[in-house]
Amino acid sequence: FSGKDPSKVDRSAAYAARWVAKSLVAAGYCKRVLVQLAYAIGVAEPLSIHLETYGTAKAGYDDEKLLAIVNKNFKLRPYDIIKELNLRRPIYFQTARFGHFGRKDENNNGGFTWEEPKKLVE
Secondary structure, X not given: OOOOOOOOHHHHHHXXXXXXXXXXXXXXXXXXXXXXXXXXXXXXXXXXXXXXXXXXXXXXXXXXXXXXXXXXXXXXXHHHHHHHOOOOOOOHHHXXXXXXXXXXXXXXXXXOHHHOOOOOOO
8 A cells, every 4th residue: 555644545545445344344245345435636536436246245235235235324525535535544553564455453543443343324
């Protein structure tokens, strides 16, 4: 990722995509999901949000229905991601040492907020 600056959307959007995916799986909407976010310079809202569940979506749910749930539950503008995931804290030394995803904060500083699923509403 580019530096330690959460305002750079490559970093913050990667964390947000992980958070969205973990939340969908934890809520039981699917067993696995790929979340893709696309942004443009100077445009706050994502240009595209794409979900791929690889056929693992819960019965009665398709990628479009899941996208509606994502849009209802997550604000995916860079400012909102930084605020929701509290990315202005000094957490980047830890992420640089052992990686960004799939682990807990060993210091119990509330570090890896994107690893905690959000409770979703339909």
